[in-house]
Amino acid sequence: MFRFGVDYYPEHWPRERWEMDARLMQEAGVNTVRLAEFAWSYLEPRPDHFDFEWLDRALEILYAHGIQAILGTPTASPPPWVMAMYPDAYRVLASGQRQTYGNRREYCPTHPGYRERSRIITQAMAEHYANHPAVIGWQIDNEFGDRCYCPICRANFQAWLQEKYGSLDAVNAAWGTIFWSHVYTEWSQIPVPLETGGVPNPGLALDYDRFMSDAYVRFQREQVDILRRTCPNHFITHNFMGFHYDRINYFDLARDLDFVAWDNYPRLAWRRVMDVPPASRAIEHDTMRGLKGKNFWVMEEQSGSGGWQTVGMTPRPGEIRLWTYQAIAHGADAILYFRWRTNRFGTEQYWHGVLDHDGRPRRRYREIQGIGAELQRIGDQLVGAESRPQVAIVLCYDTRFAFQIQPNHPDFSYPGLLASYYNALHRRNVGVDIVSPTADLSRYKAVIAPALYVLGQEAADNLQRYVENGGILLTTARTGVKDETNAVVNMPLPGLLAEVCGVEVDEYDTLPTEVSVPLELTLPNDTTAGEVAHARLWCDVLIPTTAEIVARYRDQYYAGRAAITLNRFGRGQALYVGTVGDAVLHETLIDWLVQAAGVPSALTTPDGVEAVERWKDEQRLLFLLNHANDTRDVILPTSMIDLLTDRTVEGRVTLEPKAVMILRGA
């Protein structure tokens, strides 16, 4: 069954309204809601006094309208009494400022008192709802994130280090603390990387970011353990924040869950642009699918203007539907819209939902009602369908944290570089998996691992094995620079990949952002036809050892020297791109790569039309999504059937603006 629904807060509205809400939901095809993830104040109004009556009543009404529920553990926003009980449970920011009451997520994730209250409310809810027919699963907390730098975290960090390193000598050696005489002689001396401490030791800073990521993983695990024990028939998930969120190692956070869910807001208040670039959303979905290598839920899908203090652009007619099917095309097995009704009170007054503040159904309700009707009809044909990309992009959270600590160039962006390669693939409708550096790569024809900055032996071996066995690897400048302690390696760059790439970095230079260096490419199939690719921001000057040169710089004192090399290694090939390129370069390299690897495109489409494949058993589903504001034509190679209309289409097909087709073989 395709789960279709909304995020619903009955506690925000009079009971008299609940029946009407349930009826309107049912009329819109809703079969699932998420409830209660911010209702701690009503669930446990005083310490250890629980009140489930209101939630029971809401579930009863919903269930009577054929609607089931995911319950959220409400720990993302503690009631005042919890924080009054533990004044030292307020999170401390990197600036050293301690949070005060008034928002949400103000808690320190390692605070023992807070963790205890979290276990108590989770246990109470789990026991009460373990066998409720309307309850199908759980969401842990809400959008985990943000680091804490409080004294309790400092002590826990010291303990975490002790566990990891065993001795202070090992810590001092790993971090190179003799630099500037930071040799720690007591565990208690080790600081947290507060901004008031200045630019920190990179080793300490990376370990702190790992510790904080772990803190959330462990906090989540405490709730998972309770729920698994108490509600063995329920699934457990958490609502992640997509590709762009960068403070937690999401591969780790996903491990204990049944599947990943995430919150998709293409039109945020603070991103007021006329058009949403399709690839910017596609990479988010593909990353979320990649975390566990399986389908995911969209736990919050935008259904109105976003915004807290300001109001964003409202979704244009057709956009909600387009975003819904884009999510499904990339692997979503469920869609819940956030939120049912726009709240009249509180910080999120302007985070609009399906209904407006006055509760009346208008345009956005009608659009969602239309989608609901479609999915009631065709949802079964979509749910559980598989994505089967032949290209992987490697995403490394250690690298991501390390670049937060040392960006290397002020305008360098690690996710930006990944996205630039992703965009070049997306433009060709080549499916992509986003994977961790130690993932099994054997199923991919090509692997792109840009700027794999922190590179341990296991990941290096994984990539080397991949190439040896016939894979094509693309990697770039700033790969293999650091070992896992965030120290620069004691060998020529790209360090542990120097042999695979058959190249050594002789020296490197950085450029002012407004200066770029033209490249002379000698790749066999350079199809850029006149458009010159450029190096930007960072220029490695390369000495090939076994590789051949496929691009040279045409400016600066390293004019004529190697910028990109290609190495045959084992049965595979490794392309080393010694710079951060512009879009022309990345498109050129991807052109070469997909041709060399023999990776097919889902379909060739005009700009603005996205084509995505999934497989339901051995039935191929081809999603066509027109993101453009005008009609676009697509040529189909064979006759196909559109699931949405049940009509057969072939040859030249016209897609209206924001239109969607889901095609299968005729």
Next chain:
Amino acid sequence: MFRFGVDYYPEHWPRERWEMDARLMQEAGVNTVRLAEFAWSYLEPRPDHFDFEWLDRALEILYAHGIQAILGTPTASPPPWVMAMYPDAYRVLASGQRQTYGNRREYCPTHPGYRERSRIITQAMAEHYANHPAVIGWQIDNEFGDRCYCPICRANFQAWLQEKYGSLDAVNAAWGTIFWSHVYTEWSQIPVPLETGGVPNPGLALDYDRFMSDAYVRFQREQVDILRRTCPNHFITHNFMGFHYDRINYFDLARDLDFVAWDNYPRLAWRRVMDVPPASRAIEHDTMRGLKGKNFWVMEEQSGSGGWQTVGMTPRPGEIRLWTYQAIAHGADAILYFRWRTNRFGTEQYWHGVLDHDGRPRRRYREIQGIGAELQRIGDQLVGAESRPQVAIVLCYDTRFAFQIQPNHPDFSYPGLLASYYNALHRRNVGVDIVSPTADLSRYKAVIAPALYVLGQEAADNLQRYVENGGILLTTARTGVKDETNAVVNMPLPGLLAEVCGVEVDEYDTLPTEVSVPLELTLPNDTTAGEVAHARLWCDVLIPTTAEIVARYRDQYYAGRAAITLNRFGRGQALYVGTVGDAVLHETLIDWLVQAAGVPSALTTPDGVEAVERWKDEQRLLFLLNHANDTRDVILPTSMIDLLTDRTVEGRVTLEPKAVMILRGA
């Protein structure tokens, strides 16, 4: 008698100089000075030890030169001993930082110890000067303002809420604290909206801003009560900071005073522009007159470059005179220049006065001397003259605070929108009153109430009654959005004014700042002739219920739908402008409005020449002020007499740059 003078600090200069100062003042026509508002250190050098000898001596010398004085209570800047006595009396900023010693206004306005010291020094001064022949009145403190977020204010806020709401249940209901589980179960849990608390609950935040505004009103009232009791023959005022100051409800602050005074600095250090827009000053004066609906004083009028750490542009020749007469044209009954002599010491070293640091009279002294001579001659004909506008603009401080909390759009400015409509009226020389939402509107032919965001029942009834009785109302998008708790209303927008306006907001959209939407206007007298009016920032999509459509959008997905409507209601009309427009739109709408309402212009003048009317009994005075840098011609309809020259003028009259005429019927 027209009060003309300076702000004087004899305590900054050697006694030997005082006689010379008084003589130079007398020669410049000075009859009034403000004294002592920053002299607490000399008036009470130690706790409860008072020294008035120096001030008595200064008053004696001044009085001997025909000069009387307003005394300032010196509480705006406490001596070090006061703050050493109460370390917790330092104000806490929204950032959480506590002020330290070294400037002024560092005090918390609710601190009981500070309030006690304030009463003691006020009582002592009042007793000493109650019957002094040179003393005519009092200024309370100096430029009240800036919010405090300290623990004492937190406790006082909790008490203020208890007084306002009675119970915690009522607070929780009003603010909708179930959102994010903020249900308060003890009064002491209620926080203040520190920045460390994140984006706050809008209800809490608005109540806090009201509480802080009240804190200053109450602090002022304590001094007012002492002075009324002890000096029954003296007037009491405070120096306000004009239209642009937005942290205190100035209608409330004015209530306890005899009249409003304010500080007018057209050329501030941090506003370094070649020309000062005349309307930007006019709206300040009109707002100050509107606070009590009566004439006001300019307690500080710029007489030199402003600046603390940097130095602003110096007033151009003629500007001081022009600003003086502009103030009088808009209702000033007194002008005091700030300050007599530029200080050699202290933070305000570069806030220049009439004399330079070396005490020598130069250009600016000579200009002021000229004005003094004029006002000695004609001041009696100006003082007490009335302004009688037929148009009002509604200014609502609750709305202003609420937009500080939630700007709705990052580039939306509530005072900017008011000013834009004001400018359109000013350009036509139509006089304007700035009034509160509950003011008596019966005397106005047209009322403009833009973005009346927080709208209570009383104000809504007031506006509805006004239209019913034949008035013309213009209101705009973001009107009637919130009730008085800062919750979004549970009805279609514009909420309580939906019936009067005959319209419902079907949905709304916001635009990137650089994007605007052309409008198709169908107002009867649209005279823009080719210039297209545009919607900006915010677009309501309207459904008229009883109104007619007078403008439609020409772009975006709501092209063709209603943007502006006009409704006949009772004996009047209501124009609903569903967007933030550009200047063309506002000028077009004002053209329609003044024609529809039959509001006359003071005179039609070329750009840069301001014409303002006042009535001295039934004698009409027409002020002509040429703000331009070149000569401008004006056509007079009848023969008139210029008070400044006693000459009769008629027909085409030429005004020199910065020239002024004050005309009455011949």
Next chain:
Amino acid sequence: MFRFGVDYYPEHWPRERWEMDARLMQEAGVNTVRLAEFAWSYLEPRPDHFDFEWLDRALEILYAHGIQAILGTPTASPPPWVMAMYPDAYRVLASGQRQTYGNRREYCPTHPGYRERSRIITQAMAEHYANHPAVIGWQIDNEFGDRCYCPICRANFQAWLQEKYGSLDAVNAAWGTIFWSHVYTEWSQIPVPLETGGVPNPGLALDYDRFMSDAYVRFQREQVDILRRTCPNHFITHNFMGFHYDRINYFDLARDLDFVAWDNYPRLAWRRVMDVPPASRAIEHDTMRGLKGKNFWVMEEQSGSGGWQTVGMTPRPGEIRLWTYQAIAHGADAILYFRWRTNRFGTEQYWHGVLDHDGRPRRRYREIQGIGAELQRIGDQLVGAESRPQVAIVLCYDTRFAFQIQPNHPDFSYPGLLASYYNALHRRNVGVDIVSPTADLSRYKAVIAPALYVLGQEAADNLQRYVENGGILLTTARTGVKDETNAVVNMPLPGLLAEVCGVEVDEYDTLPTEVSVPLELTLPNDTTAGEVAHARLWCDVLIPTTAEIVARYRDQYYAGRAAITLNRFGRGQALYVGTVGDAVLHETLIDWLVQAAGVPSALTTPDGVEAVERWKDEQRLLFLLNHANDTRDVILPTSMIDLLTDRTVEGRVTLEPKAVMILRGA
């Protein structure tokens, strides 16, 4: 002997590597290293337990390769145990934030405990190394700087004031504390100028900046005293930060040292520009030479990309050599490159040295090796050579601090104004001394004292005497504005120089940064030929008393009035420039000045080629430095010998990009 070497950190690398390092150094011509200035953790691992074994061993290996050492006292970066011992020794920033552990220079310079630990480690090192044959001298701490605002500094400031002023009455009078009632009645009330105190009293703020400068001078003196007593045969220096560093009175800091050393980084990470302006480095060297009026060392010369979190541009081929000889041309007697090998760990991972992280010699090593070979051959002919400029620019740290407190105009820069006049001289290859306001000026033909804002009687007398005795003085707007208490003088501007300049400032105006006022110049030798000089930012309107007018404004209300005047006074002349000019104005004025004063140029060269003179006894050395990226021709007036090639050159000489010649008479 010319000292040539590197900054070396053997403690960062395994002992097995030390021998290889020493050998590579020796092969590069290194004869000197700086050691140990950040090694406190290894020198004193626990309180009062010293370990010199490792340093002894490193010295032994180096000495065996003919290398001697300067030792740094390691107090710039305390080990964790020191700071754990004194939690209140962390510096407090002006923001009020207290530093935490994790970087360097986190200490408060007046903390008695920290000062004691500093004396103990200094004494221990001094005793151990007093007679070591490899040790030749000491560097105190490292790059002193940054102000502290902690409670201990506050108490010490109060004591410093008591010492300076004797009584609170004197303090109150000096600062004019009656302004805003800041009259201090107890010493303990006097605050430090924290940002939380708002814009401070200028007198207090200037005294605080002097106190903080003194704090470092006194801290340094404690170590100097120990070293002088214990190591009488060693020299003592400190590594300064050049012209641009502005938090310490460097004339004072230099006083106790044998000579000045400084750290020269032309290509910083946060200054990513294609070309380094030659004058921007020349003014740094000249300032460092000026501090004691004698030759200096470059203790850290850039040898690779700079950067902590980001990586700067790498020195282009030839730049390290060019910078080396530019330093020597301006008076450097020694060059040490920072650092030997790029560190694999710690905050400065990306502050690259001669070798890369992997320790292999590459391009930069080879370049430095080449320089080493040259200097082994010709160093003796350079060391100790004298600079003999005939023009001085006056640099006043009191003025500099005062402009930090009150910039006067937001875009005014005091060092920028000095640099603008310096650039005009540098462009003509006229040598310049940078001197203090009370320096002996008798040897200069012209003295330029721009914006000498804080002007005491002694400096004023010095300048007056200089002009009386025939000197030519150029001074500008904002000269003589303040007395030494930072009060504005009680006389017409330019205050104490009004008589020498024969002029009075009638009034002044400031301009928006984008507005400038053209000037009409009537200097005898105005050679600008069509390019119009402009006034910017600040315009004094002048009334000459005895001077003649040499420039008038051509715009604003002061069009036609005097902007620049020239006065004959005694046997000399004083040019008063009543504005901040553009480059055209400064070049025009410098053209006039050098011609009027009869100051010769080292040589006339094309743009980009710097010509600098030094004298070795009576042998003139002419340095030619081509900073351009292409070849440049220079015409030599006589036949000369190039020390670097031993070849005779004459007539037209071609310099390759980045080429250097050191010429002496044939």
